[in-house]
Amino acid sequence: MELDPKEIFTAFMVLFAVIDVIGNIPIVIDLRKKAGHIQSEKASIIAGIILIVFLFLGKSILNLIGIDVNSFAVAGAFILFFIALEMILGITLYKQEEHDSMTTAVFPLAFPLIAGPGSLTTLLSLRAEFRIENIIIAVIMNVIIIFVVLKTSVRIERFIGQNGINIIRKVFGVVLLAIAVKLFVHNIKALFDVV
Template sequence: MLDLFLSAFVTLFVVIDPPGCAPIYAGLTSGATRPQARSMALRASLIAGIILLIFALFGEHLLGALHIELDAFRIAGGIMLFVIALDMVFEKRTQRREERAEKIKATPEVEDVAVFPMAMPMIAGPGSIATMMLLMSRSQGTAQTLVVLAALAAVLVLTALSLIAAGPLMKLLGTSVEAVITRLLGVLLAALAAQYVIDGLKAVLG
């Protein structure tokens, strides 16, 4: 069970990328007070958690309704995660997030960023939704399902803490350290994505 928890935790941590969300959140909430920023961080993590929980519990039924096999979803999800990994390694993902944040900042009437863009699509985006469905499809029984959900809860707690500490954290780490962390996480995610594709192909060809 510990191996499953660690695997799910690392996968979700890399995909959701709390260190990568922190500088974007710091920029979006630069004009907010600390209590306001803290409140939005908590609500963003909570809303993202609800979205991911819904897909975790009912995503398989949705696939069944669309007549999509889990193995096909594993392969497609793995390819999607690999593309995200490439973006992380070459910093395209960070660039897109920053561009999205600038668009939000340029719209004066948008003040609360908890739901958009933080909860969705930055935290509960296509990659994290696909990852949750993949992890749930591989878990067998109630015990393993609870372990995966516990890993999700742990990552969301870390995400909330990262957002709350976003401003001071960015001053402490600096942009160069953030870039190194993002690239390392990208390489790890690429390996995990390849494993998803291999598992799917084994099931289909075997």
């Protein structure tokens, strides 16, 4: 087991930007109004389980259908690129915002809002570059932050304000864009065996 603080921090930042829990605060507040209550613990734990299970089984599923991790990581880089554009430009290309007050903890909160296509693709993209134990720690750190944000979403929105949330989204969008480019270049080189 080889823990690398740099890898953990990078994986954490990538997942944090993709999950975009701060940017999703308005959606969380809307869900809270519709459902009356959000089960923060349940939503966080379910999202964490989905992410970690996919981290382990995602590669096997890919092997089953004959796709290597580098190819998937390149595809993941494109998805990250579009999510970043969405965050920077304030447009909606990607996220579905479906609300079901009966099952708020699982759908749409844990899936697809937290553990959605973007974060699942990101996990496999990260796995192509980082050690698995570092990614698991990054996932756990994100789950803890998700729990705290869900618990305190109303106070956070009041404190930061809508403009603050928009600024945070744009900053993380630029970070994510740079990471998407790095991921693309790294895995294209691996695919073509360019050193």
